[in-house]
Amino acid sequence: MRIYEELFIVDPGLPEEEIDAVTGMIEEVVKEAGGKVEKVEKWGRRKLAYRIQKKEEGYYVLVQFSAAGSTVKEIERRLRVDERVMRYLTVRIDERLKWLEKRRKQREKRLAKRPQAAAPAHAQPAKAPGAPAPARPEGGD
16 A cells, blocks of 8 residues: 555536545545545645646645555546546655655654753853843954
8 A cells, every 4th residue: 555645637617516526536446446545635726837728727636545556547547538637646655755754763863862962061151131241352452
């Protein structure tokens, strides 16, 4: 099982039920394959970077799920033939999450090895609030 994000853009003129139907199709495919849908985020209408199918805007939806690679192929096949979907992008994010977890553990290990910072013996006492600043010797002769 690997973790994936599926971002797809649907026609902004579609009713909410149609958008939910596309999302439901993805959830159904994932569950049939023994995977698990982690989260579904509806980003809403956004301006496209460039025109797609003569449209300036699209409705963005992000679905994060864990499943096998064959499941991703099936989802992409279905999105490709679905006329409601303008564009889609699938990204495998488990490698990035593993890398971030590894970096976090390394950082914690380094911090644990580092000795605790003790106050140096030659440190000056803290200045009381409102106390005048110590006079500085003037440089010159």
